[in-house]
Amino acid sequence: MRQILFLRDPGYTRCPSCKNVSSLHRSRARSFKEKLIKATKLYKIYRCKTCGWRGYFATIVITKKDIKLFFMYGAIALLSGLIIREILKRFLTT
Numbered sequence: 001m002r003q004i005l006f007l008r009d010p011g012y013t014r015c016p017s018c019k020n021v022s023s024l025h026r027s028r029a030r031s032f033k034e035k036l037i038k039a040t041k042l043y044k045i046y047r048c049k050t051c052g053w054r055g056y057f058a059t060i061v062i063t064k065k066d067i068k069l070f071f072m073y074g075a076i077a078l079l080s081g082l083i084i085r086e087i088l089k090r091f092l093t094t
């Protein structure tokens, strides 16, 4: 049971560089850029103990549905921005 639960841990996913299973470890942010990436909570930094590969893995997966929603909200924001601008224009000219 315990092992099944641990299968989802990125430590058991393959290293993208050497394809080694269970050689990935959580790594500390070294540079300012990495600290920024870590601060967004969208990515976690990993390091491969076999080949020394370092990289990020997304903590969330963006689906097509999420992208659609994002564009929908973007369109609404843009539209309301244009309406506000029109109202302001009229208000300022009269």
Ligand SMILES: [Zn+2]
Binding pocket: 015, 016, 017, 018, 019, 020, 023, 048, 049, 050, 051, 052, 053
């Ligand atoms: Zn590796």
